[in-house]
Amino acid sequence: MVFNIQDSDTRRVKTDFDRKVKKLEHVKIAMPDGKTLRAHIWLPEDALENPVPALLEYLPYRKNDFTAIRDSARHPYFAGHGYASIRVDIRGSGDSDGILLDEYLKQEQDDALSVIDWITSQPWSTGRVGMFGKSWGGFNSLQVASREHPALQAIITLCSTDDRYQDDVHYRGGNILASDMLWWASTMFTYNARPQDPSVVGDSWRDNWLQRVMETPPFAIEWLSHQRRDDYWKHGSINEDYSKVNIPVFAVGGWQDAYTDAIFRMVEHLPNAKGLIGPWTHEYPEVATPEPTIGFLQEAVRFFDHWLKDTDTGMYEEPKFQAWIQEPEKPQVTYDKRPGRWIGMDHWPSEDVTSEKWYPNKQSLTEAMKDTNTILIPSVQEHGFYAGTFCPFGQPGDLPADQRLENGKAVVFTSDALTEDRDYFGEPVFHARLSTDQDNAMVVVRLMDKAPTGESTLISWGMLNLNHYKSHEHPEALVPGNIYDVKVKLDSLGQRLTKGHRLEVAIAPTYWTKAWPSPKPVNLTLHTGMGTYLDLPVRQPNERDEDVRVFDMAETASIIEREVLRKEERSFDIVHRPIDSTWQVIDYSDEGSRKLMHNGVEHGSINKNIYSIKENDPLSATAECYWELTVGRDAWQTKVETYSKMTSDEENFYLTHTIKAFEHDQEVASNKWEHTIPRDYN
Known part of the structure; x- marks a missing residue:
């Protein structure tokens, strides 16, 4: 999962915004229970004299390092177009206080409502707020919208879902997603164990870090304990009551993504919803593959201008639902481009x-x-x-x-x-x-x-x-x-x-x-x-196909400078051992290491996943996930290593998770979890 922006001749960098932008770093936002969340805020320099609407992106992926590159491409862009663009580390992640106990908890939503309250009280705010985000940020944009805060008036949700059981990385059609449930749980298990930045929070960083390492639970334990669509999964699934999301929604995804089905449902059930599906993978459309990319940030500005600034941008003269029909292509494990054409319609289901x-x-x-x-x-x-x-x-x-x-x-x-x-x-x-x-x-x-x-x-x-x-x-x-x-x-x-x-x-x-x-x-x-x-x-075909949006070239703001310390490396091997009658997938991704020049932070990651099975023996199935994450600067260097494993017999599933934390290559903490979970019609 490389959060990076590659240069392209189909994308341009925009620097001449209508309003000059300033960045406020590590802004403290107090929660009602005394905990503090921290945020970066990009806003027009004259926002105190000319207040602006706010756009909130609310994620657990660390504003200081892991998403800093992609944040620099988008948030200044929105600020330059007259918004306060706010990137908040959710509770238990990055420089925010606490421990992250699971995805999409009520506490996460409650904190978001408090963040929106805080935004509306700021002197640079008009009191009108939008949210946007991809994946986790797309999920919680929908979930927070369902809480009906009066200041939240529009959202853009990318690569997300309205149904946490049917359309996420845990289950599909009631089956356990072997390749993704454990992998994603192991990913968050490792991500959540990274420390706060001592230059931001001071000496308390180490105590908080060790607490995160020792007490943050592996999410797979909870996910595997709910093998049917019970109240655990209904929480945060907005399809339980679509009427709770009564604000405009722009739902965006791609044919190569895992979450595209939800766009059809949201266009059908949500008022003022727009849908957009391109040929893309799980990524923002201005940087996604396969091409064509589009000027998605321009589309986001048009959407928010319409709903947060009462500006008629013509967005609702275009078809409500626009999608890319792909031409036949011979199979490739990687596509740079997918030929096709845009189609448009105003309703789903469609009479066409x-x-x-x-x-x-x-x-x-x-x-x-x-x-x-x-x-x-x-x-x-x-x-x-x-x-x-x-x-x-x-x-x-x-x-x-x-x-x-x-x-x-x-x-x-x-x-x-x-x-x-x-x-x-x-x-x-x-x-x-x-x-x-x-x-x-x-x-x-x-x-x-x-x-x-x-x-x-x-x-x-x-x-x-x-x-x-x-x-x-x-x-x-x-x-x-x-x-x-x-x-x-x-x-x-x-x-x-x-x-x-x-x-x-x-x-x-x-x-x-x-x-x-x-x-x-x-x-x-x-x-x-x-x-x-x-x-x-x-x-x-229908007549609205002629009215589809002709998208602009993709634009981003200037991307922050970084130094590559270790290049990326990727391999995906399928290994068949006929003598042993075994098969394996070995999926290796070294996402490299880089140094961010504006704050000196160095960060890198390595992930290896092995999925094994023996012919004619379903009980031989084994999933193993290895992670190594580093973050530090100069005299402050940390590393987290984790290992996660899942096996089963006829009656039970077996989970093992281990974690080790290192400071300057010296082990400072470790923990191990072992759980047996009964099979429940799985």
Whole structure:
């Protein structure tokens, strides 16, 4: 997760703002319980004479070092356009007081409301506030909006979700996300253990640091203790009551991101919502890959000017929902660009999108009604190694490889060649009549574009814990041999398929490393006929396509100077050991080390993740995550090392976490957590 800005001939640096900008550093914001949060604030120099609205970004990722580069690209830009742009370290992170006990706690929201109260009391403030953020900052923008503070009047949420259970890094379709639940928990486990800056907080930094190292819990313990959609996940999921988010929302994401489905739901359910989907990974659209990037900061200013300055920017004359339809491309694990075109619509669901039903190996409903075949789908534990990462950040090798490498490990159905070009836009759903030989099972469905030359490109996928086929809140055991009618929701897509291309659908009861395996090998039986079909969203052009926004070139403010101390290094290896019948993914990312020239802080990170499994043995599944983070300057040098591991047997999951903290390469603290958590229909 490299928070960096690369130079590009498709992006320009803007320095000539209408209003001169000044930066206030390490501003203290007192909380009602006596704790202090710290913030950087960029605002126009004349804001005391001419007060401005405020924009809040509220994150746990450390304003002084880890996000300092990306903050310098955006916050001065907003300030130069007449805003107080505020970057706050949430409680327990960076230079703010306390310990971060979990993501999206009520305390996090309460603190945000106090921050907004503080903002509105400042002499440079007009009393009108917006929030923005990507990922965590996108999540809490939505969650804080649901608390209905009267001063919070508009938000931009990027790469986020309205449903913490269904669409985040913990579970998907009721299945544990093997590749991401432990990884993200290990990431925050390490991030949270970094110290405050002694130049900011003084001598208390060391006591606080050791407290963070010893007492900050590994989040995976709590996440794995809630394997169904209970009150834990409902908290912070705004889809529990969309009416609570009654302010304008600009929801933004990309087709390569893991959170795109939520944009469709938010455009449908939230008042004054706008939606934007590009070809991008989990990143801001002015710096994201694949290209084209857009002038997203200009769009953000237009949005906030409309709602916080009462300026008609023309933003609402354009289509409410704008998306990039991708042209067919042969599979690559890294794309620099994705050809395509922008489309627009004013509503979702859209009357321009209709349902097309495709019956596996049948060309019509009449043929399907006569088909009563059964097809056995056995477990192949190594199915899924070429699926790419769950939530790509734009690193090399993040995306799925040619699916011909996977298709021999699943049952695959192939359509006839298309006789005309066709646009698919929306959420495919696979309806299936299934039976199983175990009481605990899953089904995974992949949708692919098969080129006339044979390459197979993954364009959507989905999975369902079959014990959740009725409800994610109330799972139940399956009865072996019983036939169940299930619906598997696949990721939304915006994809053109051209004449001569074919659709492929692959079905399997395994998907390592995306899904933690069922406790026993599973044989599924697919019952073909009229109850088994793929429901595809087909879109026709409309007149609003002509009104889509022609985006400006991407702009940023001047980026702070930094010195590269260690270059970045990335590898992603799939290792098959035939003699041992084992498979591994070894995902290594040295995000380098750099020195920030304005404050002298040096920081770096190294992450290695290993996912292993043995053929025909689901209980051999093992996830391991290693982290090393350094932060310091001159005579102040710190390092944190962590190791996290997850395994299982038929009854339980087993978690191990260890942490070591070093000052000047001398170990000063360590801790270990070991937990056994019962399997709950997983």
